[in-house]
Amino acid sequence: MNPIAERLLSRARAQGADAAEAYLSRGTEFTVKVFNGEIESLVSAASRGVGLRTFSEHRVGFAYTSDTDADALDALADEALRNGRYNHAEEANVLPEPEVIEELSGLYAPDLGSIDPQRKVEFALEMERVATSLDPRVRRVSDVVYSDGAGHVELANTRGLDVGFERTVAYGVIDAIAEQDSERQSGFAFTYSRDLDGLDLAGVAREAVDNAVGLLGGRRVRTARVPVVLHPDAGTMILGVMGSSFSGEAVLKRRSLLAGKLGQPVAAPAVTIVDDARLPGGLASRPFDGEGVPARRIELVKDGMLLGYLQNTYTARRSGGQSTGSAVRSYKSVPEVGVTNLVLQPGTQKRDDIIGRVDDGLHVEQLHGLNTVNPVSGEFSFGVSGHWIRDGRLAEPVREMTVAGNLIGVLKLIVGVADDLRFRFAGGFCGCPTVLIEELAIGGD
Amino acid sequence: MPLLDPSLADAVIRRALRSGADFAELFVERKRNQAVTVEESQVQRVSSGNDRGAGLRIIHGGVVSYIYTEDLSDTGLLKTAEVAASVGRRGGGRFALGQVVDTPHPPQEVELDPGGVDVEAKVELLLEADQAAREKGGEIRQVAVGYGESRQEVLVVNSEGVQHQDARTRVRLMVQAVAERNGEIQTAMEAPGAQRGFEFFDEASAAEYARMAAERALMLLDAAPSPAGTMPVVVGNEFGGVLFHEACGHGLEADFVSKGSTVFTGKVGQTVASPIVTAIDDGTLKARWGTLGVDDEGVPTRRTVLIQDGVLVSYMFDRLRAGQLAHPVTGNGRRQSYQHLPIPRMTNTFIAPGAHSVEDIIAATPRGLYARKLGAGQVDVVTGDFVFAVTEGYLIEAGRVGRLVRGATIVGNGPRALHRIDMVGNDLKLAPGTCGKDGQGVPVSVGQPTIRISELTVGGTGVVPAGAMRP
CATH class of the missing domain: 3.30.2290.10 (PmbA/TldD superfamily)
Incomplete structure (x- = not known):
């Protein structure tokens, strides 16, 4: 020792x-x-x-x-x-x-x-x-x-x-x-x-x-409800914000929008989300968590159903379950509950085919104001920039717009998941492919 | 007890200069903190920490090298100086540093050192707040209350003979209330703080802040979704200053300016805002969250007018950028800890008060959004585009404050918004916050009176026509 x-x-x-x-x-x-x-x-x-x-x-x-x-x-x-x-x-x-x-x-x-x-x-x-x-x-x-x-x-x-x-x-x-x-x-x-x-x-x-x-030459467009395609750079950031909702600690303290929803549909059937602490190549991978519990792969959402929460020893004891090896910490803090490599599993469709399904809609590439999300109610309104989608193709750039909704609402409206999984740091090490959301409110002129 | 023996500091500086560097500076820090959390009406956590370390910066031909360590022993620090001299890179360029002039201001006065106050007193404060929030009714489902204190002592010693110390003692309360009705959850928080001792709580009633948070969470249960679209926005003085801080303040920090990456580059002397706008950064204000005796380069803080009657007057500088842009220092060189290089940062930044009362401003607005309280926000310094959460917002209808809306954000462009400020109130207020930049968080105050911006984009989910529309 x-x-x-x-x-x-x-x-x-x-x-x-x-x-x-x-x-x-x-x-x-x-x-x-x-x-x-x-x-x-x-x-x-x-x-x-x-x-x-x-x-x-x-x-x-x-x-x-x-x-x-x-x-x-x-x-x-x-x-x-x-x-x-x-x-x-x-x-x-x-x-x-x-x-x-x-x-x-x-x-x-x-x-x-x-x-x-x-x-x-x-x-x-x-x-x-x-x-x-x-x-x-x-x-x-x-x-x-x-x-x-x-x-x-x-x-x-x-x-x-x-x-x-x-x-x-x-x-x-x-x-x-x-x-x-x-x-x-x-x-x-x-x-x-x-x-x-x-x-x-x-x-x-x-x-x-x-x-x-x-994004040069980007302009605002009219306020509307339209289909929205999230580029992985934007999707991973939203996934990162969602991450805290899976925390057993947030559930216990009634600060999670997923509290009380175990076994219920919280997302569209196309959505499977895992937290995989042993993911090869995952930058947050580790053999054990902040309390020495072996780290492993946890299925959180499968085909849209909420299967479980992330737990450390304390939250597991309180909720009558087992630790999932999800204690996160530094030497400056006690073990809290958090994600490691949080992944929205890729589908089989090509990215271009997903975009091809949209006649008139917004392709979101950059999100601003992630810290403005209310993690308890799930309400969000991001600043966004990206491109307009016209007749199934990316057209002119769009900027200084907002896109608003509720995190759970968004998960339930996912109607397409591409195969182009990409990662970035967003709370945890988050992975998300291109996804198509049936309809969201966008704010502009 | 001095943070470091002066003769040791001197020896470290001399050793660091051995490779021929032009400048060496040692930053020594000691920080103690304590935090108490009450959740579910019980003491959930009492924790404390000791951070102690030093950072050594050397500049050689304009290239900055930095090395930090927790080992403050003679041998440890001298070894760090050796390493700094060996890993340090030599640049070909000439450079100058803004000069440290004036004498340091004394540290903020503390009557009741929080480190000497019994934990019982802190717990009592929190339980009182918890109780006050819960008394607002059964729909208040969860209350989390936290207390935090820190005392940071810093010493800056450099090869120019500067030896300046500062001490910063801060206390803060955080109250979060969660309200629930029919499965719908709303939350609100209050987080007052000051650069004072525990006596702060003689004036700032923890229970009162808790009641405010609980009341707002309950009110939000009745709120309608915010409309989306472009409209006049009246921004209130409750953390409203975050708008100027993010949307313009960062663009006035001299590191962005020296790289030409902000929209304000080269605009000193030009009109950058509506003529009714005057903006100030002042690191000398009494007891404020961002106040410093000297900044983290040993430069005494001062009051810097950034924008006077709409005209850009000054940026905010650290020593390096003051040298690069041949400007006097402004005392804005700050760092999160000994593990970080100093960079230009804001201290207490605010829009100066104007002539109007809030009532005048609302009455003069036929239709729009009254963003009484703002939450977190973000800005792209290159474009000036920003977004902020409105944590308490009302519709303005026929010159009157109408219904409460929830989930609103305001989106816009900093420089354009500055030109569109068409009314400035007389109710200036400052609030504490932690500002993040380059991975470094530092305490700052943001402030403003109530202002009106003639046109901003509001984001929300309500009252949006159905069906796709072409741009």
């Missing part, structure tokens, strides 16, 4: 805790931002911290620190216990039964840290160079970033759990600016992998440029 964890657990025990759990994390970060052919800034760091959870007569205490001197660790244990004294006691406050953790490969690229930083700098410079050479209307970027990191988690508790894993990630981000006459548009794209070599430089540059240029 890590000596820091060992010291914390034994101190907690000595001070009267019935049980305790130490969560240690350490990581490295390398980030380079470039602008105009030069490095703008470069960040390189190693970081660490530890959180301690204590249990005394079913009262939970918690404290964290980034200071791992011996005195600070002893103070931390005392502080966690002191905090716990004020909490109300609940039978559900327990550590999980230790289980065997199955290995999960493919999370870690051992070479990432030893790659010459200059190669990473050059990758970023090349992203900018390519992005500004593809289209005469894109001469500038507002942001080009290469970043990578390695994270190491160790979790130990007084029930004998002592596990850990390591994960790496590398990504490149481009925010391009397209200009035409006096108009300007921004276009965002990113590429990700476990390793530098897995990044798609040409692809991300092309995409950022297309996204920026594609």
Whole structure:
């Protein structure tokens, strides 16, 4: 066991805790931002911290620190216990039964840290160079970033759990600016992998440029109710907002719009949603959750029916079920409930065929104001931009519009799911294909 | 206790300069926080944390390198300085930094250090609020109440001889009420806070805020869906300032300006707003959420007029961008923590009050939306396009406040909206918030009096004609 964890657990025990759990994390970060052919800034760091959870007569205490001197660790244990004294006691406050953790490969690229930083700098410079050479209307970027990191988690508790894993990630981000006459548009794209070599430089540059240029000349259209096609970049963001509704904690505390709907249809039959913590290539994949419960694949919605919620040990106990291995946390927080790789499963139709089904409608590419959604009522009204669909094809660009509805309403109105699954970070690591929504209210002139 | 021994800080700076860098700066931070949560009328959580670390920035030929660490021992920091000197990149360019002038303002005064207040008192405050919200009736199904405090101490030491400290103590209350009727759920929240000690709650009644949240959640159960379309919008002073913050404030931050990525680039001296609009960023206001003695580069904060009578006067600068654009510093170089580089950020930003009462403004509006309270929002800095949630909105009919509507958002373009402000009220109010940019969250205040924007797009699900229509 890590000596820091060992010291914390034994101190907690000595001070009267019935049980305790130490969560240690350490990581490295390398980030380079470039602008105009030069490095703008470069960040390189190693970081660490530890959180301690204590249990005394079913009262939970918690404290964290980034200071791992011996005195600070002893103070931390005392502080966690002191905090716990004020909490109300609940039978559900327990550590999980230790289980065997199955290995999960493919999370870690051992070479990432030893790659010459200059190669990473050059990758970023090349992203900018390519992005500004593809289209005469894109001469500038507002942001080009290469970043990578390695994270190491160790979790130990007084029930004998002592596990850990390591994960790496590398990504490149481009925010391009397209200009035409006096108009300007921004276009965002990113590429990700476990390793530098897995990044798609040409692809991300092309995409950022297309996204920026594609919206030039966009105009508002009339307020109406029309069929709406969601591009995966927009669909993943909506899915990310939905994510918190699957939380067993939100259900318990009546903050989920899916509360009380178990076994009922909450979406159209074409919709199946899973949270897959062991998804190959999923950036949120992990062998175990924030309490050391094995991570797995959970079917949340199958053919439109709500099959279950995500649970950690506490919420499972309270609702009479089993933990789904869905505890999420950092060393600065107690385990909450959250998604990992949240995926709306792809269908069989081609994207073009989905668009082909619409005579007059809106193809939504960018969503703004995700944080304006009311996660309890499910009501939303996003700012959107994209293209008008006319006679089954993308036509002129559209911007400064709103699209409004209710999240559940939207799920129920999905009448087409394409096969083009794409991922992005949106709360969790969310995957969604192109989907067709029968009708939504769009606001404009 | 000083955050760091001055001679150690000095040694770290000298070591970091060894590779020939032009500038080195050490930012040391210690932060303590505590949070208490009451849910289901019981204490759900008491937690606390200690963050302690340092970030070392070196600039060499215009290229910024940054390294941070939690190891504040002599050997740890000196090693960090070695690494910084070795990984640091050398740029070919010439650069200048905006100069640190003036003396720092003293930190905000705190009467009752929240860290010294018993947890019992905090719990009592929350239970009182919980009770007050639940007394609003059986349709209030869930109440979540939270208390948070933090004390952040920072030290900035640099190779120019600057050694400035600041301390920021903040307390905040959060109340969320959930109301339910016939399966329909509505929610409302209040989150007052200040840069003060626990004495803040002598004046700000937790129970009163809880009642306000509960009443609004209940009211929303009776609200009709918001109409969609383009109309005049009266934006109230309850967090309404978020509109200026997002839609214009970010565009006035000098990092966007120096890259030419905002619509306000090169527009100093030009008319960018209606002549009745004056906007200010002021990091010196007493006890406000975004107030600082010195910013996170050691620059004393000040009052900066951004827009005067519709004319753009100044951007907001950190030292690097002040140097790039040859402008005096404004004390807007901020960072979330020692793990982040300083960048230009707002402090307390607001539209200055005008002549009209709210009643005048409503009465002068035959038809439109009264967005009394705004919620979260977002903006695209490149285009200036924004979207905001209206958390309490009413229809305006024949110059009167009509029915409450729900689910409304307002969508528009910042620069255009500035020109379309045609009435400014006399009821300026500031509210606390956390502003996110480049993955960094910092505390700010947003503010404005009630204003009227002659035309904005309103999003909602109500009163929309059926059937597809051509653009």
